[in-house]
Amino acid sequence: MRLFIAIVAGGLFGLGLHLSGMTDTNRVQGFLDIFGAWDPTLAFVMGGAIVPMAVAWRLTLGRKPLAGSMFPPRPSTEITRRLVIGSVLFGIGWGLVGLCPGPAMASLGYGGIPGVVFLVAMMVGMAAAPRVSQILDRRTASA
């Protein structure tokens, strides 16, 4: 059951990214290009995605997942160095190429060599994160 739900969610996520144009880097960089020919599409995608999700969060109250033991805990409110540094790095990489993790995977089948190079580099960055995170924590501890 959990596997089936994961496949349905992954497939729908890919379909939504594909149909919305978010696997086209021109659209994403166009959204970030507020000083040029701004493309607002991404704002509609995010707005459209937030609506059903806001309803879903309401539905979690006082219930259990259909095929799970519990819902995610309440989110932390702590604004950490990791959150800020990580988000800045992510934004820089996102601006440089116009791909974020979801679309990088969704477009793998038709993105050719550039898509593969980006995805491999992204996975290397992900694998390196626990190390970098330790270094950041050590700095914080000694400061």
Next chain:
Amino acid sequence: MEVSWLWGLFGGLIIGTAASILLLGNGRIMGASGILGGLLDGTARRGWAEAVAFVAALIAVPALFHYLGTARVETHATASPVLLIAGGLAVGLGTRLANGCTSGHGVCGISRLSIRGIIATLIYIGAGVATVAGLRALMGGL
């Protein structure tokens, strides 16, 4: 092209539905970087089979629509290896340090009014805007 926002809204609703199904069904947050990253650093643990299934469907469905359907999309990604590698490394490292990306912090975080999700989204959009402006200034275009 004029209707791109309508496709955006439609695709966005599908993405939100996908995230809702994963949350209400499996009790999981649909974060692309968390699901892929968890597989790479071993934090997915017992959920690894679900994560693999999710990623496989996420890759297969758009490819099917691209090759079999009429909805063809070109990614228009840069051919520059330097940009691709630097961008990929930064996105991979950054999303794991921040514990989320556009789907996790953006869609799933903002929809529950998570302060971390909102702050992260403002920061990465700001950094992305600055980067694109910088690229434009340096290269005279994208």
